[in-house]
Amino acid sequence: xxxxxxxxxxxxxxxxxxxxxxxxxxxxxxxxxxxxxxxxxxxxxxxxxxxxxxxxxxxxxxxxxxxxxxxxxxxxxxxxxxxxxxxxxxxxxxxxxxxxxxxxxxxxxxxxxxxxxxxxxxxxxxxxxxxxxxxxxxxxxxxxxxxxxxxxxxxxxxxxxxxxxxxxxxxxxxxxxxxxxxxxxxxxxxxxxxxxxxxxxxxxxxxxxxxxxxxxxxxxxxxxxxxxxxxxxxxxxxxxxxxxxxxxxxxxxxxxxxxxxxxxxxxxxxxxxxxxxxxxxxxxxxxxxxxxxxxxxxxxxxxxxxxxxxxxxxxxxxxxxxxxxxxxxxxxxxxxxxxxxxxxxxxxxxxxxxxxxxxxxxxxxxxxxxxxxxxxxxxxxxxxxxxxxxxxxxxxxxxxxxxxxxxxxxxxxxxxxxxxxxxxxxxxxxxxxxxxxxxxxxxxxxxxx
Amino acid sequence: xxxxxxxxxxxxxxxxxxxxxxxxxxxxxxxxxxxxxxxxxxxxxxxxxxxxxxxxxxxxxxxxxxxxxxxxxxxxxxxxxxxxxxxxxxxxxxxxxxxxxxxxxxxxxxxxxxxxxxxxxxxxxxxxxxxxxxxxxxxxxxxxxxxxxxxxxxxxxxxxxxxxxxxxxxxxxx
Numbered sequence: 001x002x003x004x005x006x007x008x009x010x011x012x013x014x015x016x017x018x019x020x021x022x023x024x025x026x027x028x029x030x031x032x033x034x035x036x037x038x039x040x041x042x043x044x045x046x047x048x049x050x051x052x053x054x055x056x057x058x059x060x061x062x063x064x065x066x067x068x069x070x071x072x073x074x075x076x077x078x079x080x081x082x083x084x085x086x087x088x089x090x091x092x093x094x095x096x097x098x099x100x101x102x103x104x105x106x107x108x109x110x111x112x113x114x115x116x117x118x119x120x121x122x123x124x125x126x127x128x129x130x131x132x133x134x135x136x137x138x139x140x141x142x143x144x145x146x147x148x149x150x151x152x153x154x155x156x157x158x159x160x161x162x163x164x165x166x167x168x169x170x171x172x173x174x175x176x177x178x179x180x181x182x183x184x185x186x187x188x189x190x191x192x193x194x195x196x197x198x199x200x201x202x203x204x205x206x207x208x209x210x211x212x213x214x215x216x217x218x219x220x221x222x223x224x225x226x227x228x229x230x231x232x233x234x235x236x237x238x239x240x241x242x243x244x245x246x247x248x249x250x251x252x253x254x255x256x257x258x259x260x261x262x263x264x265x266x267x268x269x270x271x272x273x274x275x276x277x278x279x280x281x282x283x284x285x286x287x288x289x290x291x292x293x294x295x296x297x298x299x300x301x302x303x304x305x306x307x308x309x310x311x312x313x314x315x316x317x318x319x320x321x322x323x324x325x326x327x328x329x330x331x332x333x334x335x336x337x338x339x340x341x342x343x344x345x346x347x348x349x350x351x352x353x354x355x356x357x358x359x360x361x362x363x364x365x366x367x368x369x370x371x372x373x374x375x376x377x378x379x380x381x382x383x384x385x386x387x388x389x390x391x392x393x394x395x396x397x398x399x400x401x402x403x404x405x406x407x408x409x410x411x412x413x414x415x416x417x418x419x420x421x422x423x424x425x426x427x428x429x430x431x432x433x434x435x436x437x438x439x440x441x442x443x444x445x446x447x448x449x
Numbered sequence: 450x451x452x453x454x455x456x457x458x459x460x461x462x463x464x465x466x467x468x469x470x471x472x473x474x475x476x477x478x479x480x481x482x483x484x485x486x487x488x489x490x491x492x493x494x495x496x497x498x499x500x501x502x503x504x505x506x507x508x509x510x511x512x513x514x515x516x517x518x519x520x521x522x523x524x525x526x527x528x529x530x531x532x533x534x535x536x537x538x539x540x541x542x543x544x545x546x547x548x549x550x551x552x553x554x555x556x557x558x559x560x561x562x563x564x565x566x567x568x569x570x571x572x573x574x575x576x577x578x579x580x581x582x583x584x585x586x587x588x589x590x591x592x593x594x595x596x597x598x599x600x601x602x603x604x605x606x607x608x609x610x611x612x613x614x615x616x617x618x619x620x621x622x623x
Contacts, residue, residue: 036619044597046617057474061481061521069611087478094479142519142543158521158547160607168616172597206465206513207539240513242542296465388474388518409469409517411493 023272025178026245027213030153030269034136041177041276050135050152051079052165055121055384056095057086058140058158059102065163073109075169080111081130083121087390088383090116119356119382122146122323126230127356129260133248133268138165143323143406146234148245149226150252151268153213155243176242178213179204180277183220185286190441192333192424193228194325194404196283197235198291202304203281206240212278213243215271220285221246226255227329234324235406247271290439293422295408302408307427313437314347315421316399318428319413321353321380322387325404325425328362334404334429335368338375340443345435350377351393353385375432389414402431453573455534455554457505461565462494466510467517468544470494472526474518481522483529490530504531507571509563511537515544524551534571536560536580549598550607556580558591575599 024032024040032038035045054062059082074080082102087095099116106113114124122143124130131137133151138144140162147154157171165171181200187193200214214236221229229246236244246252248268256262290307320326320334331352344350352372354360360382363369372379378393385392387405395401395418403413408420423431426440433443476489491498508514508527514537515523524547527535534554538561548555556571556578563569567584576599580589594602600618604610 044595046619057477057518057520064481065608068608070615086474090478092479098478098481140519142517156519156543158519158524158543158550160521160550161546164607164611164617167611170617172617174595206516206541210513210539211542240516240541388469390474390478407469407517409467409493411473411475412469414475416493 022276023274025213025275025277026151026215026247026269026271027153027176027178027243029271030134030136031173031175033134039175041175043175044172045175046170046172047136048170049079049165050132050137051081051130052138052140052162053081053083053121053125053130053144054140054159054162055082055086056084056099056102058162060098061159062140062162062166063101063105065160066166069163069167071163071167074111074166077109077111079169080166081114081121081125082106082111083114083118083124084116085120085383086388088116088381088385089391091391116383117357117381119354119359120323120326120384122234123327123355123359126150127259127358129256129262132256132262133252135267138162138171142237143234145237145241145244146230146323148233148236148243149229150256151246151248153243153245156237174211176211176213177278178215178275179209180280181214181216182218182280182282183216183285184218184282185220185284186223187285187288190426190439190444191288191290192426193224193231194424195288195291196285197232197238198293198304198422199283199288200281201235201239202291204239208279209240211242213245214239214241215277216244216246217271220283222249223285225329226251227327230327231324238406290424290427290441292427292437293408295419295421296410302422307423307437307439310421310437311439314400315402315431315436316347317349317351317393317395317401318432319351319386319393319401319403319405320425320428321351321355321385322405323355324406326353326355326359328359330404330425331363331368331372334425335371337426337429337440337443338371338433340446341433344376344432347435348432349393350375350432351380351386352377353380353392354382357382386413388412402428402437404428452575453554455507455571457507457534457569458503459509459563459565459567459569460502460506461563462508462510462514464511465513465516466494468515468520468523469517471515471523472520474520477520477522483522483525486522486526487529490526499530502530502532506532507569508532508535509560510535511560512539514540516541519543519547521547521551524548524553528553536563549601552602552606554602556591558589562587
């Protein structure tokens with residue numbers, strides 16, 4: 001078919017060939033399907049929400065707002081998920097009381113509740129079928145962006161917005177522009193999805209990324225496992241993005257079949273060929289080297305460097321866990337490094353926190369758990385753990401932490417006098433072996449020779 | 450809030466003030482009452498900051514204000530401290546939304562020429578903002594608020610909006 005020329009007037013001068021409208025991004029398509037009619041970047045629309053999650057950090061306030069809004073009964077209780085993950089387990093009676101207020105509400109309303117020890121809410125959302133391709137899923141926690149790994153549009157909201165969803169089943173959203181993130185090639189040995197995420201954060205200016213979606217595409221995506229895609233979607237919020245979304249492929253459908261028994265493939269959404277992007281960023285995965293986020297200094301944001309530049313920096317605590325680095329594949333990658341050395345540096349405290357009870361169970365059945373214990377790791381209850389300084393290990397004054405988590409603000413892990421570095425699970429494991437920041441390739445490379 | 454005037458003293462903050470700095474996660478695990486939490490306002494950024502805050506102060510920040518966690522206490526604790534307006538070059542979207550939903554006015558503008566302690570006046574007339582720096586005798590421009598944001602602010606926040614309307618409009622554009 002001949003492509004119509006924009007503004008072309010046909011031979012008889014009577015008909016105007018209409019200019020074909022530009023294609024839609026994944027974000028525009030999902031938000032269009034959840035509102036009335038086609039919407040485009042910049043529009044504000046009221047959207048029907050497929051499911052929404054709150055944690056023990058955000059649910060108590062959401063319940064307060066819900067009541068103040070006149071809410072009596074949840075509109076769609078099966079779509080509202082509460083996860084007790086931030087204080088797992090709680091360390092004082094006041095926190096227990098906040099969690100009890102969530103339990104009481106759930107008992108009365110019949111919504112979904114994941115108890116202490118079930119894991120990080122975000123991991124439970126993807127593991128238990130609350131997130132499906134093409135869906136619109138919100139979470140009262142910034143790392144709700146992780147659900148984009150399963151081809152959903154998802155973003156973090158506050159407790160009042162969550163209460164509005166509980167009350168109406170809807171929320172108003174501004175349709176974001178998208179940035180096309182083109183990944184090519186395959187990661188080398190010792191380089192991880194975390195390194196891609198850190199590299200993206202280094203390159204993208206939060207002022208530009210703000211209110212936009214990162215839409216990941218390219219042959220590099222095909223090579224990444226679902227767990228690896230979750231890392232990229234999860235950390236899109238650290239780059240300032242509203243969402244991070246992937247197309248669905250065979251790996252996505254296999255993950256859904258395995259974890260939640262979801263068989264359909266026709267809900268998946270792809271971007272139109274003529275979709276308009278605000279920018280394109282390309283990363284050749286095969287050329288990427290391990291990255292390291294340095295702790296913020298003097299109020300400035302964390303700088304991200306090649307890990308080589310900090311090799312030799314002593315480390316006191318290593319943390320493997322969270323919705324970024326606490327999945328089975330992360331622990332497997334870490335153990336691959338640890339096995340090369342055999343013994344932990346005795347000066348390093350190693351804390352591991354599985355992201356969910358299923359992952360915890362996998363660690364047990366695969367034998368990884370006993371390997372970690374033999375290696376001297378402290379094993380914590382599945383949940384957010386030490387990541388936000390509320391349970392699961394606090395670093396001491398002046399101590400240096402290397403963490404597989406996503407955030408290293410001053411005070412993040414419960415002590416403003418400790419410095420937090422971020423890197424991949426392999427790099428964390430390498431530091432647990434040597435006691436200093438170490439390029440994991442130097443350990444894995446030796447093993448290959 | 451068809452018309453709203455805020456007068457106050459500028460409290461200068463740098464780029465990338467995250468919500469953990471505004472209120473630490475370890476504090477909100479014990480209580481979410483902003484009147485109890487306000488004594489810890491910005492403690493991990495500057496120990497003792499809360500003691501220096503006066504009713505009516507205006508936070509004046511660089512870019513990416515409120516980044517990190519979407520926790521809403523980071524807005525309610527600011528309001529409980531007597532602060533009614535935050536000016537920044539840019540906001541994290543979750544902080545911006547939380548601010549609007551609770552009636553804290555977020556103003557996106559160039560904050561480079563504001564000094565700590567400057568007396569500022571912000572006049573909001575139906576979503577059009579006029580900002581005066583009384584100390585320097587300058588005007589600062591800011592984009593108009595969007596229609597949905599105006600509707601929520603005019604109601605007095607999202608709670609009041611939904612109490613009044615019971616639901617969102619069929620489409621967000623009025």
